Amino acid sequence: GQQLNQSPQSMFIQEGEDVSMNCTSSSIFNTWLWYKQDPGEGPVLLIALYKAGELTSNGRLTAQFGITRKDSFLNISASIPSDVGIYFCAGQQNYGGATNKLIFGTGTLLAVQP
Amino acid sequence: DAGITQSPRHKVTETGTPVTLRCHQTENHRYMYWYRQDPGHGLRLIHYSYGVKDTDKGEVSDGYSVSRSKTEDFLLTLESATSSQTSVYFCAISESRGTHTGELFFGEGSRLTVL
Numbered sequence: 001g002q003q004l005n006q007s008p009q010s011m012f013i014q015e016g017e018d019v020s021m022n023c024t025s026s027s028i029f030n031t032w033l034w035y036k037q038d039p040g041e042g043p044v045l046l047i048a049l050y051k052a053g054e055l056t057s058n059g060r061l062t063a064q065f066g067i068t069r070k071d072s073f074l075n076i077s078a079s080i081p082s083d084v085g086i087y088f089c090a091g092q093q094n095y096g097g098a099t100n101k102l103i104f105g106t107g108t109l110l111a112v113q114p
Numbered sequence: 115d116a117g118i119t120q121s122p123r124h125k126v127t128e129t130g131t132p133v134t135l136r137c138h139q140t141e142n143h144r145y146m147y148w149y150r151q152d153p154g155h156g157l158r159l160i161h162y163s164y165g166v167k168d169t170d171k172g173e174v175s176d177g178y179s180v181s182r183s184k185t186e187d188f189l190l191t192l193e194s195a196t197s198s199q200t201s202v203y204f205c206a207i208s209e210s211r212g213t214h215t216g217e218l219f220f221g222e223g224s225r226l227t228v229l
Contacts, residue, residue: 006156031216033216033217035218040222040223041222041223042204042206042220042221042222042223043157043204043218043220044220045217045218045219048216048217088156088157090157090216092215092216101159101162101172102159102216102218104149104156104157104158105156106154106155106156107156
């Protein structure tokens with residue numbers, strides 16, 4: 001099936017550092033989303049992007065919808081220990097209707113050392 | 115937090131036995147999904163529902179069936195569990211408003227071990 005290539009697979013950083021991760025695909029998506037999963041819990045939506053080129057922030061998080069519509073980026077500024085978790089990108093190719101399935105990336109594991 | 119509960123949260127079963135996982139929502143959202151999460155694979159869609167009695171297959175549907183007889187409940191059944199179905203299963207819901215159908219709310223997961 002379709003896959004989203006998410007990188008890096010894992011990151012080990014010091015508190016206060018900035019973080020960048022990205023997601024690429026060979027297919028075009030109409031929507032890109034970023035989720036975070038804390039240990040032992042379900043993923044939680046961080047940011048949703050609906051237009052090519054769109055740049056959206058949520059606190060210290062900033063995500064961009066790539067111009068080609070085949071990629072997306074997530075940046076975290078000034079990381080803190082509670083940023084620890086797995087970050088997933090997800091792409092959607094259709095608006096609404098019955099075929100609104102998401103394709104998820106394989107995740108980026110982020111560890112932050114105080 | 116979105117009102118989604120999954121049950122059971124943990125289950126250990128033997129190969130060949132039937133298993134049913136339940137997802138219950140109190141949000142009256144139209145769409146419901148079942149995903150499985152495995153190391154190296156991220157989240158993969160098993161089945162989803164776009165209304166009562168309306169369901170469709172995802173990318174890894176073999177060996178699974180679903181039913182949705184009420185808006186609030188979405189059941190995932192493994193007719194004859196196999197060790198390859200050992201995984202963490204997540205239920206998710208989303209609204210049906212236009213472009214926002216990708217904004218999923220996830221349950222806390224059900225960890226299934228098939229011996």
